[in-house]
Amino acid sequence: MAGWDSYQCEDDGNGAPASAHAGGIEALHEIGAAAKTYLTTLTTQSGLCLLQQAEIKRAFEDKGERGLFSLFVDDTIKSAWRRWTNQELQARGDEPITVSELDAYLGLELAMSLCPLSGLAEFWCGQRFMGQCGFAETMAQSRFQLIRGTLKTHPLEWALSATSHPDSLGHSRGLLEHFQRKFASIAVPFGVSTLDETTVHTKARMGKGGSTRFYAVVGWESQYVHSIWDDGSGSTLPPPPPAHRYTNLFPELRTPLDRTLVHPDVTITPDSATALWLAMIGHQTRLMQSPTGRRLLICENFYTRHVFAKAVLAFTDGDVKVLGTVRMDLVDRWNKPELKEAFKRVHARQRGAWELVGAVDPDPEWEKRQQEHRQEQSKLPPQQRTKFKPQLMASPNAGFIVFLDKQVVVFYTNDLAKTPRARVLTDDSDEAAVCCHGLYPLQRWADTESMTCTTLMVPTIIVAYNNAMNGVDRVNQLRHARPTHEREKPLELSLLTWVLDLAVINAYALQRKLKSSGSAEIPLREFKRRLSEALTESEMLVKARLDRQRTRNEPETVADVVGTNASAHILTPNVKA
Structure with missing residues (x-):
């Protein structure tokens, strides 16, 4: 896997955001406003x-x-x-x-x-x-x-x-x-x-x-x-x-x-x-x-993959972005090593910790360069040969969020607010919060609580997934x-x-x-x-209507005409012959 020196990201010209720790309240308000705007937009612009x-x-x-x-x-x-x-x-x-x-x-x-x-x-x-x-x-x-x-x-x-049809349906x-x-x-x-x-x-x-x-x-x-x-x-x-x-x-x-x-x-x-x-x-x-x-x-996580998200983006001409949880065994070879390291770091921290790992793509001609590298290495002694390290390019507005809830959960999206300028950003970085459309409160029960939940400030991407994943x-x-x-x-x-x-x-x-x-x-x-x-x-x-017709056509019984009387005597009217 290529190191930091092979990770390239184009600067968007805006520079890094002002530090909330150094710059005070204004940056925090901007981050909170961005989170509310993003979540509100998902609701108001859906229909x-x-x-x-x-x-x-x-x-x-x-x-x-x-x-x-x-x-x-x-x-x-x-x-x-x-x-x-x-x-x-x-x-x-x-x-x-x-x-x-x-x-x-x-x-x-x-x-x-x-x-x-x-x-x-x-x-x-x-x-x-x-x-x-x-x-x-x-x-x-x-x-x-x-x-x-x-x-x-x-x-x-x-x-x-x-019975003999190959299609079960x-x-x-x-x-x-x-x-x-x-x-x-x-x-x-x-x-x-x-x-x-x-x-x-x-x-x-x-x-x-x-x-x-x-x-x-x-x-x-x-x-x-x-x-x-x-x-x-x-x-x-x-x-x-x-x-x-x-x-x-x-x-x-x-x-x-x-x-x-x-x-x-x-x-x-x-x-x-x-x-x-x-x-x-x-x-x-x-x-x-x-x-x-x-x-x-x-x-x-059965569907969410970086290669799939890129294909959706290409197929729809940039109209559809993807957000979802990730299975580690379905992560592509270029993003998995860095993601595993972030998984280990977050797992060792307290609940609510998270890191943003930028998604990368290899150089479009990496296979050709790999073949050239192998040909060059074949001319060297075995002890001087090196592994091929392709140049990795930052995927625009795409990244993985490794979040520690009760367990470590990995989210992926190519709907970040901006492309991360570093491969890994920790949760104390304001740039990470800006990339994730700000931070939003998420309530979770801790082991020691009985009456109130713990409020965690998490990336807005996670809250958006929790709100909309159950369609x-x-x-x-x-x-x-x-x-x-x-x-x-x-x-x-x-x-x-x-x-x-x-x-x-x-x-x-x-x-x-x-x-x-x-x-x-x-x-x-x-x-x-x-x-x-x-x-x-x-x-x-x-x-x-049929029931009424059937009732009229049924023959009348003596009981229907004369009626029933339980006494031993019955009076009948005198009828002249």
């Missing part, structure tokens, strides 16, 4: 842009919650589901489902997440204090189970070849692509977004313990799911690269992604999952440049777990209910955007209840 604003507004004004939901589950896809399902029902000799029955089925599936019942039969239970009358008033349990067991979200010929690929296309075309988040994985649990026979993993990009402030895609794992044969499948769905990303992957500073292979993350993140910029000229991606987790919490999910064996059904939940969450995000300056905001639970009520209303009226 949701409606790409089809006129259509969204018209759908909400005409049909309310159902209209927003229909933007994702439109008549075209429902007509296809009904056509494929009716083929199955007719082959079995059952009545085909109607338009209102399919809507009612979807509404009841959504309504199940609102009711804390443990089994499917309990929703139709007629005993007192049991069941939910709305289910029985909408559809018979046998009819609901028949639709649920035969509902097809793909052509029947796909099911015939599902081949039967639901059309379903997933439909919703991904809708999510991306209707709205796009800006400002802060998060990248993380989300899991669909199922009892179907899967090779990974009953779950399917998807990657998701979610707007932090809007909680709008913009991208969902699987990594292709679980297939019996090598599937196409996930990034290739994603760009097949969105061809406008293919050329920019290919140009980025062949960039000399990018070391990402096209068939890796990292290339998929790159395409998913850059899709937001492709649809709409950020109004502020900057997006911030928050991700966990995907918040969406997962909004997905109401149905009690009947544990008994759902078909993977297609688990995926359908999952994407329906995501569609409801996105429809709710659209409503929040439309009502941002209007009436009071309703909770997601009430939004889903209104949606379920609207979807089941038509079928409920049909069932009520």
